[in-house]
Amino acid sequence: MNKLKFVVRGGFDGQTAVQQKPTFTLVEGWKQAEIQGPVGVLPAALWDEVPAGDPYILHACILTVQPIDPQALLEVRTGEPTQVRAHYQPSADNMRLTLVRPSDELRLVTSPQAQVKLELLVESIGGVNELGSRLYQWADSTLKARAAGVRTARFTGAATLPGWLGTFHVIYDSVNPGTLLLPARSVVPLDALLTVTRKGPGMPLLQAAPGDTFAGGAFAQAIQRSGFIVNNGEQWTWIAD
Incomplete structure (x- = not known):
């Protein structure tokens, strides 16, 4: 499993694409990068920090010091022309797992603020023992248990x-x-x-x-x-x- 954390200064504006690969360092088991915002669009390949060429299962959550704005969102987009394939609020307690292609884009929106953390758990759907499938089953059973x-x-x-x-x-x-x-x-x-x-x-x-x-x-x-x-x-x- 790939564990990625982005510390964004200024929040996500849903528009500005990150043009250059940020510098990743290992912090408490996470590959962490700091980005000076505002930013809004990340390449779904995440600068080759995800399994190369394979679709992957993504779990995303946003961590802020302020209450998460109801307008906060994460979109998985593909194109040309751009098509929205997933659209949801990646809250701190979200259990959503989304299928993502490395050729997609991740679009994020939050309110402007000094610092926002985005945590991404990434697992290839075709890896050893198909852990991605087991993650999906875990999330699905958790949602059913809540319901x-x-x-x-x-x-x-x-x-x-x-x-x-x-x-x-x-x-x-x-x-x-x-x-x-x-x-x-x-x-x-x-x-x-x-x-x-x-x-x-x-x-x-x-x-x-x-x-x-x-x-x-x-x-x-x-x-x-x-x-x-x-x-x-x-x-x-x-x-x-």
Whole structure:
């Protein structure tokens, strides 16, 4: 794996191409180079610091002393004419892996600032044991685990609940009663769990979508304090205290 770090003075402007190869030094396991900015476009071959001739898997993150601007972005571009093949925000916790050709360009944008660090993890897709493929599988499984994790939402009035994976905690906090409409049962996996908790004096009414019912044929259930709801494959099953 190639570990590259660029320390950019002035930030990325999304326009200025780096014309000359910067000087790389080994710093704490990273091949690091300092570039006087602003700059905005890097050659995807990264001055032969990536596997020669092979497409590679790229993981990129931006590190700043300021909050990352919502307008910050990384683009992978090819051409002529220029075509954008990937476009995303390379945040510090980003799990995105992108396929890049050495003939591409990397375009980056951040807000102007004294110093920005760009960390790139590069792995050839055709190397020994195809480590790049294993990296992709790792990132994909991590994203799926996040999607199927625990989420919490708070409602203060009537609402339509989205489909969910894993565990979804709903808190109804209102002085007024309100109806919470469940999504179609067909979009909720059998291992998904919904909890609904009444916090304020207003009582939530959990209502099934058209064509769905709760066990026993009911179309709605009032939640006095809290309830647990799952899809049993035929109807909604619920337990309330």
